[in-house]
Amino acid sequence: MEVNSGIKRSLEQYLRWYMKHRSTAVNGLRASIALLVVVRMRAAYKSVTRSARGTAKPLDSAASATTASAADGKSGTNATTDISTDTGSKKSKRSAKRGEVDALFIARLTRILRVIIPGVSSKEFWLLNLFSCFLVGRTVLSLQVAQLDGRIVSALVRGNGKEFIWGIVAWMVMAVPATYTNSMLAYLQKKLAIAFRTRLTNHLHELYTNNMTFYKVGNLDDRIKNADQLITQDVSRFCNALSSLYSNTTKPILDVIICNAQLSMGVGLEPLIITNLMVQVTSLLLRKATPAYGALAATEQKLEGEFRFTHSRLVENAEEVAMFGGEVVERGILDDAYTALVKHVNTIFKVRIWHGMLEDFVIKYLWGGFGFTLCAMPVFFDFAGAEMGAAGDAVLGSRTKGLVTNRRLLMQASDAFGRVMYAYKDVAELAGYTSRVTLLLDVFEDMQSNTFQKALVSNANEDVLKGTGSFTQTDDSIEFEHVPIISPNGDTLIKDLCFNLHPGMHLLIVGPNGSGKSSLFRILGGLWPLYGGTVHKPDRKKIFYIPQRPYLSVGTLRDQIIYPDTRAEMQARGITDEDLIEILSTVQILNIVQANTDGLDAERDWKDVLAGGDKQRIAMARLFYHCPTFAILDECTSSVSMDAERLLYTHAQALGISVMTVSHRPSLWKYHNWILQFDGVGGYAFVPLDAEKRLALQEEKNSIEMKLVEVPKLESKLKELKGLSASFCDLRALNRASGVDLKGLGL
Numbered sequence: 001m002e003v004n005s006g007i008k009r010s011l012e013q014y015l016r017w018y019m020k021h022r023s024t025a026v027n028g029l030r031a032s033i034a035l036l037v038v039v040r041m042r043a044a045y046k047s048v049t050r051s052a053r054g055t056a057k058p059l060d061s062a063a064s065a066t067t068a069s070a071a072d073g074k075s076g077t078n079a080t081t082d083i084s085t086d087t088g089s090k091k092s093k094r095s096a097k098r099g100e101v102d103a104l105f106i107a108r109l110t111r112i113l114r115v116i117i118p119g120v121s122s123k124e125f126w127l128l129n130l131f132s133c134f135l136v137g138r139t140v141l142s143l144q145v146a147q148l149d150g151r152i153v154s155a156l157v158r159g160n161g162k163e164f165i166w167g168i169v170a171w172m173v174m175a176v177p178a179t180y181t182n183s184m185l186a187y188l189q190k191k192l193a194i195a196f197r198t199r200l201t202n203h204l205h206e207l208y209t210n211n212m213t214f215y216k217v218g219n220l221d222d223r224i225k226n227a228d229q230l231i232t233q234d235v236s237r238f239c240n241a242l243s244s245l246y247s248n249t250t251k252p253i254l255d256v257i258i259c260n261a262q263l264s265m266g267v268g269l270e271p272l273i274i275t276n277l278m279v280q281v282t283s284l285l286l287r288k289a290t291p292a293y294g295a296l297a298a299t300e301q302k303l304e305g306e307f308r309f310t311h312s313r314l315v316e317n318a319e320e321v322a323m324f325g326g327e328v329v330e331r332g333i334l335d336d337a338y339t340a341l342v343k344h345v346n347t348i349f350k351v352r353i354w355h356g357m358l359e360d361f362v363i364k365y366l367w368g369g370f371g372f373t374l375c376a377m378p379v380f381f382d383f384a385g386a387e388m389g390a391a392g393d394a395v396l397g398s399r400t401k402g403l404v405t406n407r408r409l410l411m412q413a414s415d416a417f418g419r420v421m422y423a424y425k426d427v428a429e430l431a432g433y434t435s436r437v438t439l440l441l442d443v444f445e446d447m448q449s450n451t452f453q454k455a456l457v458s459n460a461n462e463d464v465l466k467g468t469g470s471f472t473q474t475d476d477s478i479e480f481e482h483v484p485i486i487s488p489n490g491d492t493l494i495k496d497l498c499f500n501l502h503p504g505m506h507l508l509i510v511g512p513n514g515s516g517k518s519s520l521f522r523i524l525g526g527l528w529p530l531y532g533g534t535v536h537k538p539d540r541k542k543i544f545y546i547p548q549r550p551y552l553s554v555g556t557l558r559d560q561i562i563y564p565d566t567r568a569e570m571q572a573r574g575i576t577d578e579d580l581i582e583i584l585s586t587v588q589i590l591n592i593v594q595a596n597t598d599g600l601d602a603e604r605d606w607k608d609v610l611a612g613g614d615k616q617r618i619a620m621a622r623l624f625y626h627c628p629t630f631a632i633l634d635e636c637t638s639s640v641s642m643d644a645e646r647l648l649y650t651h652a653q654a655l656g657i658s659v660m661t662v663s664h665r666p667s668l669w670k671y672h673n674w675i676l677q678f679d680g681v682g683g684y685a686f687v688p689l690d691a692e693k694r695l696a697l698q699e700e701k702n703s704i705e706m707k708l709v710e711v712p713k714l715e716s717k718l719k720e721l722k723g724l725s726a727s728f729c730d731l732r733a734l735n736r737a738s739g740v741d742l743k744g745l746g747l
């Protein structure tokens with residue numbers, strides 16, 4: 001008994017001490033929590049900076065392995081078989097692929113944020129601030145509504161009509177800023193998303209169109225298959241996800257903080273801390289049980305892209321597939337891509353079933369139970385120091401007001417916390433989109449410094465691939481000085497090419513298929529990396545290229561002829577529409593202008609409207625418009641008659657254009673005076689071309705080859721005849737022995 005009363009006494013003493021020093025204890029607790037937060041933030045910051053360095057390092061080292069870009073007059077590359085983006089720690093490699101919510105995600109997001117919110121003076125920064133103001137405003141209004149709710153119900157319980165009516169008036173007045181705030185939030189969220197998208201798209205377009213990145217991605221690098229989908233879809237999804245996430249997390253976080261602060265006044269700090277701790281623990285468990293939604297979203301996007309790619313492939317090659325009757329094969333390809341996508345999406349759905357159940361149980365029911373308990377605290381215990389001594393209506397009114405306000409605040413806080421938890425899924429999805437957008441930025445930035453990652457052919461000579469060549473600018477000559485022609489796969493097409501070309505020289509390039517004829521122009525144009533030697537060439541405008549498949553852009557007929565000039569550039573050059581009409585008349589396609597009432601201003605889908613031969617004639621018109629020093633003609637007359645061919649060459653040469661032709665047609669030889677002949681095994685010959693002599697030799701060679709074709713037939717005939725004459729001799733011998741008269745047999 002004494003022991004018991006001793007314990008009771010000590011407990012009472014402790015409680016008295018506690019009530020006396022309660023505020024100090026509470027402050028101490030607050031300070032500890034603040035300290036904990038600071039420590040955690042510091043740790044998070046450290047890990048972010050560490051992982052950001054981990055990401056940057058391989059890119060930096062890769063970049064340092066390259067020389068300046070082709071545009072600067074040099075070209076280099078870092079071709080490698082390793083196609084992973086991050087070569088940092090194993091963990092960062094894994095998360096790089098999976099798009100997890102971790103420090104690497106924060107580092108990547110920060111990198112993109114620097115692009116979409118470039119500074120404090122940017123429109124996006126102020127939009128974000130305005131948006132934040134409205135978010136805070138909405139939270140403040142919600143608190144006011146909770147207080148008002150409590151007051152109205154309290155007045156109702158006490159039967160105080162005047163207070164009740166004033167409460168209703170205040171309620172209606174509050175509706176005005178509340179509805180305006182909600183509408184503005186919806187508007188600003190969309191505005192912010194589109195502003196982010198504009199910034200990011202502009203940045204990506206700049207990189208994509210610079211240094212021929214649109215060619216290099218896909219051709220020289222393996223990392224991205226469908227840059228178009230990434231720029232058009234993934235960027236949009238990323239921006240929408242980011243702006244909605246900002247709204248979906250900032251408001252709930254604010255709600256959680258402010259409602260908790262208010263609640264602590266209503267129910268006391270201790271029960272609130274205990275409840276919060278329990279919520280934290282359960283939310284931690286829930287987080288642990290959350291599947292990798294980011295990785296799932298990233299894979300879904302990838303599969304969506306591949307599915308879209310199979311369709312665009314079919315659209316692009318529709319005519320060929322239809323002619324071949326390849327619909328069964330194509331159907332298989334489309335179905336395979338779709339099945340892979342659907343299989344993955346179904347996996348996500350299934351994962352969502354059990355996770356949704358768990359999430360609902362924890363957020364709605366478990367936390368709901370915590371909430372009820374919390375609301376009951378001021379009723380059963382006096383943590384907040386409510387005036388329990390007061391009597392009758394006052395106590396009832398005070399309790400009702402407290403209960404209604406607290407319950408509303410609690411519901412708001414728990415709903416907000418729930419939304420923060422649900423937002424984890426959105427964050428995970430954002431992590432997926434972030435990893436896709438970062439990959440796009442990584443690849444585009446690598447293309448600027450000519451750093452490529454591509455699987456090489458097994459026999460690629462690694463030593464040769466480590467070399468770099470250079471470009472220098474000349475006035476009007478082209479020279480290749482010990483330049484190897486190596487494909488992006490690492491195949492050596494020509495080992496060591498040397499030749500030079502001056503105005504007045506017309507070069508014919510011949511060789512077997514795949515020997516590197518077109519690749520020579522890819523090197524000259526700076527499309528492929530230069531692994532050695534020097535290419536001396538004039539300004540880009542002095543070399544004009546006409547490919548086998550003419551390229552027709554979007555726009556008017558005039559735009560097709562002057563491409564890539566704009567109308568303003570055409571006028572600046574002093575060229576008029578009449579000059580263009582004359583050019584069209586020279587290439588004999590004036591009928592196209594006449595067939596269109598808008599003349600040169602006619603806008604059509606020229607790619608589909610024009611026949612193959614007409615397209616090639618438009619390309620010739622383009623050449624005559626630009627009138628360069630050198631023209632690269634890569635099998636560009638395959639669809640036109642020999643007359644049109646003659647016209648192209650004679651007119652081009654009359655304009656002083658030196659031609660470099662790739663063609664298998666001997667009819668074109670006469671327009672050239674030099675020949676570059678590739679042997680298909682890495683060797684070549686560069687010699688003057690006497691077309692007449694070469695044609696005569698060719699004819700002689702052809703006739704000998706024709707005769708050689710006859711040789712086996714003649715030999716077999718000879719053999720047959722020899723056999724017959726042998727049997728004839730045998731017969732005569734036999735006859736002599738037997739005395740038969742051969743003449744009588746007609747032999």
Ligand SMILES: Nc1ncnc2c1ncn2[C@@H]1O[C@H](COP(=O)(O)OP(=O)(O)OP(=O)(O)O)[C@@H](O)[C@H]1O
Pocket residue numbers: 219220487488489493511512513514515516517518519520
């Ligand atoms: N983007 C690329 N990536 C990898 N290899 C390529 C690429 N483009 C071409 N090649 C390869 O380079 C080699 C040479 O191609 P190129 O187009 O120069 O041949 P060509 O001599 O012009 O042949 P053809 O007379 O058939 O047009 C081929 O083996 C081809 O597969």
